[in-house]
Amino acid sequence: MAAPRIVIENCAIATVDAHDTEYATGHVIVAGKRIESVGAGQAPAGLGNVVRRVDGTGHLVTPGLVNTHHHFYQWLTRGLAQDSHLFDWLVALYPTWARIDEQMVHAAARGSLAMMVRGGVTTTMDHHYVFPRGAGDLLGAEIRAAREMGVRFSPTRGSMDRGTSDGGLPPDFAVETTEAALIATEEAIDTYHDPSFDSMLRIGVAPCSPFSVSTELLREAAVLARRKGVRLHTHGSETVEEDQFCKELFGMGPTDYFESTGWLGEDVWMAHCVHMHDSDIDAFARTGTGVAHCPSSNARLAAGTARVPDMLRAGVPVGLGVDGTASNESGELHTELRNALLVHRLAGGEKAMNARQALRLGTYGGAQVLGRQKEIGSLEAGKLADLALWRLDGIGHSSIADPVAALVLGAAAPLTLLLINGEPVVEDGRLTTADEEAIARDARDEARRLARIVAG
Structure with a gap:
């Protein structure tokens, strides 16, 4: 029996394929979990098993957005340490984060996911690296939240084993032993990882940062990831202090240190990469190492402006990241399209980045960084049906003739429809798979409970 079809037509389309193909008026046909065809004009007549037709007049269809860096648990600690740079911010918040538990992480994950999905994200990762003793199954809590919401998810099992007594930044009570971290990471891969083409869940290996993990953990984590065939993620070159x-x-800078521990390669991506020298960018380009660019978080913590235009010219894979909402309280990725463009024009002039480059960062670039560019990130026949239908005929956008410019430069565009694996997850700006009011209420309650525990 033929797969059920959804037909979206009469809309502008930005495919973000290799040729940046666009249609002023076109159609997209979804069959089951896959994109069947994309083209100009009306959909062909006589299609069978059409279960839904969507009139996209006044809309733009793009690939679903792909978030390449986040910390879901931070949804409960937004608005704190508002005027600190990274190291002071971490020192201020680690004592709070070290008191999270499974119920808190589930509520925080639902809040983080809901905010992103309502803004067009179809695939997200999460970097969870705080595992207090006796806190429950924290990684499982966020995986459960993503399944409940129907989001394509690439969580990474993070870790820290270098506390203050070993010269690291986190307090000793917030870290694991090296052996325990490696065992738990392998168990997470064995339990959850699905490498299939249409996978909704892939696990990565993610020691936190050079200042919170030992050299042994970095090296052994890389060995583990490659033995298991999964990707590696960490923070890199975020600040001058790092x-x-x-x-x-x-005795060396971050990039040289990472290379010495086996942490450069096509299966690696790093968050931030703000303070990169020419030699660092060359090393990333030579090895295919990817970058998760987080412009709002970098600005919030005054970390600096990453050299993304230079990275792109060198051939470095770059995607966009929300980062944790304790350093990007909006929790949205679609606003990062605009922020990335504006930040890089401030730093590099009017030619530094354009609207289509920004859209590519948030879609295909993100898919490339997560190693899923053959499956998602562009609208092409045979790819998974993860797509966003943005309304651009309202007051915020109707006078902007270029739909991609309207999406990137204009106000945050309303989302009429979001499909993940061909299933509607957002309709007319509202989640279809979860109760938004309940998510907000639970997150508020858990944030208050955490605050009470910290206050003693």
Whole structure:
């Protein structure tokens, strides 16, 4: 029996394929979980098993957005340490984060996911690295939340084993032993990882950062990931202080240190990469190492402006990241399209980035960074049916003739329809798979409970 079809027509289309193909008026046909065809004009007549037709007049269809860096648990600690740079911010918040539990993480994950999905995200990762003793199954809690909401998910099992007594930044009570971290990471892969083409869940290996993990953990985590055939993720070159920390502790900068521990390669992506020298960018390009660019978080923590235009010219894979909402309280990815463009024009002039490059960062670039560019990230026949239908004929956008410019430069566009695996997850700006009011209420209650525990 033929797969049920959804037909979207009379809409502008930005495919974000290799040729940046666009249609002023076109159609997309979804058959089951896959995109069947994309083209100009009306959909062909005589299609069978059409279960839904969507009139996309006044809309733009794009691939679903792909978020390449996040910390879901931080949904409960938004608005704190508002005027701190990264190291001071971490020192201020680690004591709170070390008191999270499974119920809190589930509520925080639902809040983080809901905010992103309502803004067009169809695939997201999460970097969870805080595992207090006796806190329950924290990774399982966020995986459960993503399944409940129907989101394509690439969580990474993070870790920290270098506490303050070993010269690291996190307090000793917030870290694991090296052995325990590696065992738990392998168990997560064995329990959850699905490498199939249409996988909704892939696990990565993600020691937190050079200043919170030992060299042994970094090296052994890379060995583990490659033995299991999964991807590697960490923070890198985020601040000037991190660069100084690596030089003082290891006698080399972050990129050289990562290369010495096996942490450059096509199966690796790193968050931020703000303070990169030409040689660092060359090393990333040579090895195919990817970057999760987080412009709002970098600005919130005054970390600096990553050299993304230079990275793109060198051939470095780059996607966009929300980052944790304790350093990007909006929790949205679609606003990062605009912020990325504006930040890089401030730093590099009017030609530094354009609207279509920004859209590519948030879609195909993100898919490439997560190693899923053959499956998602562009609207092409045979790819998974993850797509967003943005309304652009309202007051916020109707006078902007270029629909891609309207989406990227204009106000946050309303989302009429979001499909993940061909299933509607957002309709007319509302989640179809979860109760938004309940998510907000539960997150508020858990944030207050956490605050009470910390206050003693």
